[in-house]
Amino acid sequence: MGALTRTSTEALRGRGRRSGGRGVAAGAAATILAVVGTAVPLASAAAPAQAAQVATAANPSQEVVIPRADRATPRVDTPLAATGTGFLHRQEGTDGYTWTDFASGTSTQVPGLQTLPANARVRPVGAGGDLLAISPSPARGAAWYTLLDPHTGEQRDVQLPPHHTFRGTVGGKVLALESATSTTSSAGVLLDPGASATQPLQITGLPEGALLSSLSLQQQATDDHGAVISFRQDGAYRYGLLDPETAVITPLPEAMSGEGLDILLSADRIAWWGHGYAGLRWLPRGDFSAGTEEFPLPDDAFPLALLGDTLLTSSPDTTSGTALGRRLTARPLDGTEPATVLDHLALVSDSPPQAADGSALFVGGTGSGDWAVHRFTARPGGTPAHEVAQPLPPVSAKLLGLSLYRGTLGRVDSSEGRIAIHQQDIGTGPVPVAGAAESLPVGLPSSTVRCATGEDCVRMVEGNGYGVSFLSETGGRTYLETRVDPYTSHVRMQLPGSGGEVRDASPSYVVVDGGSPKTQYLIDPGYDRVIRSRPVQAAALWYSTLWSAAPASPGTLTAERLTSDATVPGKPVRTVRTGVACVPTELQATARWLYWSCGAGKQAGVYDLTNNHGFAVPSGPAMLGDGYVIRHDRTAGELKLTDFHTGGPLAERSFAALPAGPLADDRRITWTVDKYSGHVAYVDADRRVHVAADGVPDSAPVVGEEYTNGNVAPRTTSSYYSTWEASFHLSRPVDSWQVDIVQKATGRRVATLRGGAVRGRYTVGASWNGREPNGALPPSGTYTYQLTARVGGGTAPVKGGSGLLQVMCGALPTHVYDCDGFPDMVAVRKDGRTDSWEGHPQGHFYNRSYTADWPTSSTLVPVGDINGDGYADMLVRDSAGELRAYWGFGQVYFARGSNKSTLLGKGWNTYDLLTSAGDLNRDGRSDLLTRDRSGALWFHAGTGKGTFKSRVRVGTGLSGYTALVGMGDLNGDKTGDLLGRDKAGNLYRWFGNGKGGFGGRVKIASGFRSYNALVGVGDLTQDGRNDLVGRDTAGNLYRWAGNGKGGFGGRVKIGSGWGVYKALS
Structure with a gap:
């Protein structure tokens, strides 16, 4: 089986939340290079958009004009x-x-x-x-x-x-x-x-x-x-x-x-x-x-x-x-x-x-x-x-509200004889391109709260994972509602008070200012939960970051990380001072910019969260974009743009003509800004919607929020760990994306996940089944992932889109007994009590405590996986010369009463040394080396079924070595190698020849006479090279890091007190 990838989807945080009609695409199996993750297309037909030129004060740029929507009910x-x-x-x-x-x-x-x-x-x-x-x-x-x-x-x-x-x-x-x-x-x-x-x-x-x-x-x-x-x-x-x-x-x-x-x-x-x-x-x-x-x-x-x-x-x-x-x-x-x-x-x-x-x-x-x-x-x-x-020409439908979110235009109108949301893909590139439009099958309730008393308008707030957010009223009760697309269920939850308006929304949370009582509610719609109630104040969301302006601290803005159970304010993760002694009544936030306003006709400004400085901007009803702010100058009848993408404000310029209407605040009604994709929408006198590029360079995408399960166990039957899944909420839509998974120790790329355009509420949803393109299992251990995205013709890493993941129970590395990829040791005390030691990412061991008892006359031989079940096994020769295989189960644990075992034979007392150097004949199976008392070296090829083939002599004259240590592969040729120490303390190396034998010996060190235990411990330093561990007569434990060429670096002390052990395996 090859690698699996999965389509872009909602955040993994959705596990356990309200389920929608569409989640992770079932059965989305493909090769590792399959193109996945394309956002669902909008299907219904719509009148074609007209390309037009709109002149801004800075330069002309393309826009599209969405023809007015006609009412489905014919003219009477x-x-x-x-x-x-x-x-x-x-x-x-x-x-x-x-x-x-x-x-x-x-x-x-x-x-x-x-x-x-x-x-x-x-x-x-x-x-x-x-x-x-x-x-x-x-x-x-x-x-x-x-x-x-x-x-x-x-x-x-x-x-x-x-x-x-x-x-x-x-x-x-x-x-x-x-x-x-x-x-x-x-x-x-x-x-x-x-x-x-x-x-x-x-x-x-x-x-x-x-x-x-x-x-x-x-x-x-x-x-x-x-x-x-x-x-x-x-x-x-x-x-x-x-x-x-x-x-x-x-x-x-x-x-x-x-x-x-x-x-x-x-x-x-x-x-x-x-x-x-x-x-x-x-x-x-x-x-x-x-x-x-x-x-x-x-x-x-x-x-x-x-x-x-x-x-x-x-x-x-x-x-x-x-x-x-x-x-x-x-x-x-x-x-x-x-x-x-x-x-x-x-x-x-x-x-x-x-x-x-x-x-x-x-x-x-x-x-x-x-x-x-x-x-x-x-x-x-x-x-x-x-x-x-x-x-009888069609009647133009009344346009009640606008939203613009990650390349999706939303229009609330009555074209179907009811109040409904119509979504239209307008792209995410520098030039908007109108796609087909579709109507959500569930219209807005007739009780939808209007944006102003006596006016037929609906203010929707985009950004939540369950769709645009708005309020409705039924029987004196007020409800928070969402609508998202034709395939997903919507949210409807009653609020504690009555009336009010939606203040802001992020994928997981919504802020609502209640009307009576005057209370602000922090809401998690996915769990139908009001997280916290507090006095109404300026607030803004950027994913899980909540910005607030407390009335008691004029000019001070604080950020906290919201969680679904944050019933009390968390410790501020950021504090910003505006430099103005007024209390903001409004906040808007992006990854880099924080807009604040102290009210109509009062001061307003923007704070650069990257460069840590603020500046003033013109006052008035405004919306924050990607490196700019747009306000409606009602006196001039224009939308005006202030560009500050370079870190400071340029002179305000005219963006588009928009005469003042009856509403004092017509944001999201007659005009709106997509702070994620760089587009601005407004409605002309003929009820046509213009979607124009903002003319400001787009910022690079960053990860606003990320969810991952952290591990993949490719051989497990557990549904959760059978795939590694990650969901990235990006700060802007992207044309395509790629996630590269690389083995940390070696830098070798083992998987590439790719997906298409991601826009709207959709996230980059990456899923990997833990296998390489040819279906092989990568070694257990730590891997890195890096997300890159293509936007506007360029490809770049996404800030925040990288991290670590663990392949559990993959291919078995040398001297690893469990599934985490870090080498382990079993240490037998002089009384037979046995401790399990697990490898630490810092290159040493930590004691997982007493696990078993073995007779002091027994010899424990780590041998890797000899029965083909993917778990490391242990050979044990007793004093009578019987050799028994104890089958591992993915833990640093081998005990006579717990592990299943099989008798492999008798008469193994013939040999004074048993060791495994890994795979010596390149057949993918662990093999065994033995030395008899005459100094002959024997090769026992593993069958992969828990037994060994008949022995083959591969060397003689080795009786003079006080230690022969199986090391696994020391030089990267995929063949096991062997170390030997003579009586003078010289250390020699034999490279495996791939046929079960070895080449000539090479002296690689001296001065090893004082060590009474040497263990080919595998890659303890997690650099892709097998290492050597030795214990001196004082009980100190040392590590020599392999250099990948058959030699080792200087010794590093990694422990003491190891003299209590009779044997290290």
């Missing part, structure tokens, strides 16, 4: 009445009423017509002209109606006959009904609106005993040639066709009877339907005796208009998944296949106005982008003719 338009040439309507966003001409499409405001009574009816007075009748009269009330010329706006009030009410128009005349009294029945007249002196034309033709209904004419039941009017006869509702020329009603067949029928009138048909009808019924307009026809309809179809031979109905929209309204379907009366003619209908089209010429108007379309008033006109032998009478 209400057609009131139509003639043969045009129609009167009222449109959202337009004052008064509009007249639109069918032929030219020209729309004009009707002069003088601003309002109509709430219950007004507007009807066309004949198809031949454009005169409209309005009842009741806007000026005179219900006893009058008004004739309106929509072109000129001329209005003429006409009084109705006494006790009469307006009921509609037909054939160029006005229908009025006389109210019934206790002594008279209801009567109706037709009035000629153009000739006030003309006598009313009495309506006749009703059957004996019939009474006119007081109902108004249905718009779809009247045209220039007649109207269907209702009357009551013998307690039942009947209907008749009124002739406007004669005022005579011709009763319709009794088949058309019943209360509450909906009537549709076309040039050649009268149709009706009602509750309980299975379909539409109709009869020929010219021959009532022809009988009634029935046209079946689906249960969910609602008839709206009858045009020629086609019925128009509305039906539920079951395919688009939107809530824009029902669809309009054309259904030919000959039974041929129906067809959808409009995907959606506005609610006002449930009762569409029918023009005097028989055409009908509907409002609808596929969505807000093509919404329009549509005119349908009967066409002989086919579906109705269809034209757009008035396009």
Whole structure:
């Protein structure tokens, strides 16, 4: 198995916290050079951004302009009445009423017509002209109606006959009904609106005993040639066709009877339907005796208009998944296949106005982008003719707030018919580039706290790992809420008080200033916990650093490190003095800069935390950027920038035009600054969002916060230590990143982890399974990691992105018994009591205490891993000559009663010396050397299965050496080597030849006669070279550091009191 890497993710600190919908990518296995860590792309489509030039006082720089967001809900338009040439309507966003001409499409405001009574009816007075009748009269009330010329706006009030009410128009005349009294029945007249002196034309033709209904004419039941009017006869509702020329009603067949029928009138048909009808019924307009026809309809179809031979109905929209309204379907009366003619209908089209010429108007379309008033006109032998009478442009959504965070633009608006956050990737390079936009699936609650009383604005504070932070109120309770992306759950936690505002946020914490009581809350949203409550004061967060300005110490700013359980103030880790004797009311912080302000019109300044000096900046509503501050100069109507990236302020310059609005503080509403990526956003008068480069050189990324588990055990089954994981919160977005893992002792790189762009709330998330690219285990021990990042075309180490990690239970180094990579020793006292000594990073040993008892006649031989389980084993020869292998388990612990063992054979008393020099034949297995009493040296090759092959003689004449010491590899050729000391105290070296034997001896030192124990202890100094340890007769322990060439440096005393031990192994 090769090395594993893992995608960028949230901080490892998230373990145990509130879980989101997305964490570490499951199964993200790849080779060690796999490209990982790319931030999740934003997927939904959006209007393309427009590149533009914005001139700043310093130099022109690129910006992108995000087109205004249009409301998903289409523009509302209400057609009131139509003639043969045009129609009167009222449109959202337009004052008064509009007249639109069918032929030219020209729309004009009707002069003088601003309002109509709430219950007004507007009807066309004949198809031949454009005169409209309005009842009741806007000026005179219900006893009058008004004739309106929509072109000129001329209005003429006409009084109705006494006790009469307006009921509609037909054939160029006005229908009025006389109210019934206790002594008279209801009567109706037709009035000629153009000739006030003309006598009313009495309506006749009703059957004996019939009474006119007081109902108004249905718009779809009247045209220039007649109207269907209702009357009551013998307690039942009947209907008749009124002739406007004669005022005579011709009763319709009794088949058309019943209360509450909906009537549709076309040039050649009268149709009706009602509750309980299975379909539409109709009869020929010219021959009532022809009988009634029935046209079946689906249960969910609602008839709206009858045009020629086609019925128009509305039906539920079951395919688009939107809530824009029902669809309009054309259904030919000959039974041929129906067809959808409009995907959606506005609610006002449930009762569409029918023009005097028989055409009908509907409002609808596929969505807000093509919404329009549509005119349908009967066409002989086919579906109705269809034209757009008035396009309805989308309505610009109101922009309620802005956020800009690590290359992600957030807009709060009502474009979806609700308050929602829309995120858009605008890049992190010097020139913003607008990507696709997406809306968070969970909108903001309608109870979201507004930024000011009486204003429709939402101030979001970016920076928390769970998303932008804001407040909401429900039932008198105030909640801190977050929204992050379409994939992660959001936070909602109740605050102790009510009201207030979010002051600042960092990946782990949020500061909220409560309204009642006036209390400041330090909050850990991941644990739904208020860490601490304190009086409201200036505060700023930079990751886990909390800056505060206590009222009792004017001009003094302190920093403390927050933790989730910091219920009381911690010891300040930094104190800064502004040099001004006022108490700041506002703080903002980055890695290097600390902005403070003492309030509107008072002093403000910036402190350079790197160079330890401060300076003044202009006062006013300001936001801290990366080496600059921007303020809104409301008097000048401009955003102005003060650049101090070199350590001192330059002259303030104009950045962009932004006229003052109604808000005294419009930060994060109409403009905002991304202090992490070097972009500024602001809203123009057309509600377009400009995202511009700040024109100030970007600072190098630094680590704001880092979380790592510190260890990796590549052979473990424990999920936590099976990978090394690190999460780096960087001070700015990066284009790509790389983490190199290097063995500290040798400087050898064993792994390279790479990832793509990291922006938004995402962190550099590095994960390593503890293996080299070819799947091999690196040696146990200490490793370094170094994060580098690519930003703006350059690659550099990230300050703070380095440290140490420990490979546990990797490949087994020489003389290491446990899993930490530091050499160990087992020391047997003269009474058999055995102590375990573990290697220390400083090159000596520390006692892990008594661990076992061994007979003093036993010989303990460290032999490395001989059974292939990855743990160091110990050979023990007893006084009877039996050789037994005790299997290690990753601890400096070998005991007869605890460690499992296997008997390897008898007769090993033949040998007066046993030692292991490591792997002598380069097969990757530990081997054994023995010397018999004749001085012959024997090689026992390990099998890797806990046994040894038959011995092979590899040397003779070695009886004169008082010590033979297996050293492991001394010269870096991956073969074990051997040291020998003669009786004169000379020290010799034999390099292994890779075949189980050795080359010629080389004298490397003298004066070793006084040492009664020599141990090839491995790399005690952790420099990648095996070392030698010796004990003198006084019990002092010395170390000789290997030089990597087969020799050693001078001795260093590393202990005393070792004379109590009989043997060192």
